[in-house]
Amino acid sequence: MIRIHDLTKAYPKARDGRGSPVTAVDRVCLTIDRGEVFTLLGPNGAGKTTLVKILSTLILPTSGTATVNGHDILTQPTRVRASIGFSPGGERSFYFRLTGRQNLEFFGALQGLRPPLLHQRISEVLDQLGLEEEADKRFMKYSSGMRRRLGIARALLTDPPVLLLDEPTASVDPASARHIREHIRELKAQGRTILLTTHNMDEAERISDRIGILNKGRLIAVDTPANLRGILHQCRLRLAVRNWGEDPPRFIGALRSISGVAAVYEGNPSLEVIMTQKEFVTSEVVRLIVEHGVEVESITTCEPSLEDIFLTLTGGETSRV
Numbered sequence: 001m002i003r004i005h006d007l008t009k010a011y012p013k014a015r016d017g018r019g020s021p022v023t024a025v026d027r028v029c030l031t032i033d034r035g036e037v038f039t040l041l042g043p044n045g046a047g048k049t050t051l052v053k054i055l056s057t058l059i060l061p062t063s064g065t066a067t068v069n070g071h072d073i074l075t076q077p078t079r080v081r082a083s084i085g086f087s088p089g090g091e092r093s094f095y096f097r098l099t100g101r102q103n104l105e106f107f108g109a110l111q112g113l114r115p116p117l118l119h120q121r122i123s124e125v126l127d128q129l130g131l132e133e134e135a136d137k138r139f140m141k142y143s144s145g146m147r148r149r150l151g152i153a154r155a156l157l158t159d160p161p162v163l164l165l166d167e168p169t170a171s172v173d174p175a176s177a178r179h180i181r182e183h184i185r186e187l188k189a190q191g192r193t194i195l196l197t198t199h200n201m202d203e204a205e206r207i208s209d210r211i212g213i214l215n216k217g218r219l220i221a222v223d224t225p226a227n228l229r230g231i232l233h234q235c236r237l238r239l240a241v242r243n244w245g246e247d248p249p250r251f252i253g254a255l256r257s258i259s260g261v262a263a264v265y266e267g268n269p270s271l272e273v274i275m276t277q278k279e280f281v282t283s284e285v286v287r288l289i290v291e292h293g294v295e296v297e298s299i300t301t302c303e304p305s306l307e308d309i310f311l312t313l314t315g316g317e318t319s320r321v
């Protein structure tokens, strides 16, 4: 449904104030199947918005191309636009003084919808996103969750087979985020292909058929949540060691042999244990500390950050001791 071939977008001057060149999207290749919910996961600045904007024909790539619903973004942009609904990520994508309904009338008309079909589609999408009661309130009075839902409603106006949703749950509370996820599931059940972006790992895990991890413009992993979970669910145990006991190598060796320990990184005076089974490993580590006469100042556990996952996936950990 979406095929991305070696897509690159380079900006000669970044917006970081220093004005150095930046490759926002770097040689990305990806195929997204019909009916799939695919999430691009990455931190701010990873290139998610740039990639989605290229697919929606809002900006041109520097090189490479893509097809959406069988149409090439470079040579058939009008057909691509007829196949997609795009929900931009920014807060400024609607007119604040207009009501939700008036905004949809405006954007629907821009997309070529005329009355009476325009009004029929507006009431259908408002109903689908649960916004009928709020439809005649001004956009500026909308909560973040309502704003995001109106964004999806707008993307649905032309009843497109492909939806591109840039950060559909950014800055909304957990309950609203759950509602939005339910709407996205309904849209998938209707047979639509959905590409969405997020910087939230849990979010990506909950909703996606597959996840693509984007880092500095490069797609560094593409897989199902279940397959990525092995990496995503790693957790660290950090020990601040005061006294290493009688036989430090034997202690470290014993830590490494605990089942559920993926790796042990020795530092001085700290030690990091990367584990895949938190509860069991933590109690085993405590047992070994006592058994080997090791004295520790603190033991802390930390969930992996996106950065940890990136480091793992990009091999960043090989440089650690």
Ligand SMILES: Nc1ncnc2c1ncn2[C@@H]1O[C@H](COP(=O)(O)OP(=O)(O)O)[C@@H](O)[C@H]1O
Binding pocket: 011, 013, 014, 015, 016, 022, 023, 024, 042, 043, 044, 045, 046, 047, 048, 049, 050, 051
């Ligand atoms: N118009 C632009 N001019 C210069 N640099 C840009 C422009 N748009 C985006 N960038 C840069 O490209 C990179 C990717 O940005 P973006 O696609 O917005 O990332 P994300 O959506 O993942 O946060 C960032 O370094 C950003 O500063």
Ligand SMILES: [Mg+2]
Binding pocket: 048, 049, 050, 089
């Ligand atoms: Mg973005």
